[in-house]
Amino acid sequence: MTDPATTAAGSEPVKADWKPSLVRDGAYDRMPHARTPMPWPYVREADILWKKRVWREIDTREKQNLAFRYPGDDETGGGYFIEILVDAVKKGKIKAYSTMDDRFTTPMSKDQIMEAFVGKTDTTDVEDPETGEMKRVINHRDFNPDLITRYRVKEDWMFDRNLGRMIVRIIGIAPMQDKYNDDGSFRASSPMFWIYYPEARNVFAQYEVYNPENDVQRISWTDYWDARFWHGRIIQVSNPFNTTFKNMGLTNMEALHEGERAQEDIINKELDMWEN
Numbered sequence: 001m002t003d004p005a006t007t008a009a010g011s012e013p014v015k016a017d018w019k020p021s022l023v024r025d026g027a028y029d030r031m032p033h034a035r036t037p038m039p040w041p042y043v044r045e046a047d048i049l050w051k052k053r054v055w056r057e058i059d060t061r062e063k064q065n066l067a068f069r070y071p072g073d074d075e076t077g078g079g080y081f082i083e084i085l086v087d088a089v090k091k092g093k094i095k096a097y098s099t100m101d102d103r104f105t106t107p108m109s110k111d112q113i114m115e116a117f118v119g120k121t122d123t124t125d126v127e128d129p130e131t132g133e134m135k136r137v138i139n140h141r142d143f144n145p146d147l148i149t150r151y152r153v154k155e156d157w158m159f160d161r162n163l164g165r166m167i168v169r170i171i172g173i174a175p176m177q178d179k180y181n182d183d184g185s186f187r188a189s190s191p192m193f194w195i196y197y198p199e200a201r202n203v204f205a206q207y208e209v210y211n212p213e214n215d216v217q218r219i220s221w222t223d224y225w226d227a228r229f230w231h232g233r234i235i236q237v238s239n240p241f242n243t244t245f246k247n248m249g250l251t252n253m254e255a256l257h258e259g260e261r262a263q264e265d266i267i268n269k270e271l272d273m274w275e276n
Contacts, residue, residue, distance in 0.1 A: 014079030014087045014207075035205040037222040040169065040198075047162040050269060054262070055102075055244070056232030057176075058151040064231040067224065068151070070210040081221065082148040082175055084207050085195070089113060094200045096193040102154055102172060104196050116177075116192045117143040150176040150189050153232055157266050159273050166270040170197045170225060197225070234259035 013020075060068040068081045079087070088094040096113050098106040108116070128135055154172040159165070174191040181187050204221035209229075211217050224230065233256065236244040245255035 012087075012206075014083050035220050035222070037201045037205040037220070037226075041163070041167075043158065043160060043167070043169075044162070047160050048158045049161050049273060050159040052157045052266060052269075053238040054155050054157055054234055054266075055236040056153045056155070057235050058153060058230055058232040060149050060151070062231060064229075066212075067209050067229070070212070080145045080148075082145045084204075084221065085175065086117060086143065086145075088200070088203050089193070089195070093203045094195050096195060099174065099191040099193060102174070102194055104172065104194060108193055113193065147178045148175045148192075149178055151232075152176055152191055152235075159270060161273075166266070166273075168228075173197055173200075173225075201226075234262045237262050 058065055058068070060066070071080060085094070089096045090113070096108045096116075097104040098108050098112070100106060126135055127133070152174040153170060154174075155168055155170045157166060157168050160167050172194045174194045176189040177192050178189050179187045201222045204225065205223075207221050208218050209221055209224045211219070219227075235246065235255065241248070245258045246252070250258060
């Protein structure tokens with residue numbers, strides 16, 4: 001029987017209203033398999049012949065990225081990826097960093113984290129229908145995971161002469177929240193906070209990615225990120241101005257083509273290294 005405090009995957013449930021089954025809900029027992037992610041191979045600076053820093057944006061509405069929007073199942077405690085991430089940040093399992101830069105220079109306080117999730121608390125004056133007196137009411141807003149439609153990813157691409165191939169390391173991940181005007185029109189998407197991915201791998205390894213094709217094929221979110229089952233378009237490569245393609249004055253279509261060209265350059269660089 002599964003411990004009510006944990007899911008069948010061996011991790012804590014994400015949603016507060018999640019309840020485990022009191023019987024074996026299936027043809028066989030699903031065994032807990034809390035994972036420890038495989039360590040990344042050690043990289044020496046002396047072995048790196050070429051390196052490029054890349055920033056991407058993941059659109060969770062694309063077909064290849066729908067795993068981010070699957071609500072999970074009863075075996076894993078449910079929850080979108082953003083709900084898993086928010087839960088881990090709230091519980092202090094993962095440290096959140098301010099979006100004032102993407103170099104992880106400023107940890108966020110608990111109040112700043114909660115403000116990033118639900119915004120500042122609003123107060124309104126409401127008339128009491130019985131007494132006619134005006135009373136101040138505090139409005140608390142709940143975090144809406146459906147507003148997280150994009151993720152920004154910072155990563156390093158490197159050619160390691162010791163391994164003889166190109167390797168990539170995810171450095172940071174930032175969920176982006178959609179903002180709307182008072183009339184309901186879309187305004188922009190902005191990063192909520194940054195997490196340092198190498199420190200978050202152990203946490204992500206405890207949660208499964210929902211697989212719509214095969215219920216028995218179980219991989220963790222660390223596997224999902226490391227194996228790059230997701231798709232993201234390049235929005236920036238390291239440059240003297242430290243700015244995105246779009247902020248360089250390119251149109252959306254031109255920025256998209258520039259991102260594709262940057263990806264081709266990375267692939268061709270690996271081939272060039274072999275020829276040299």
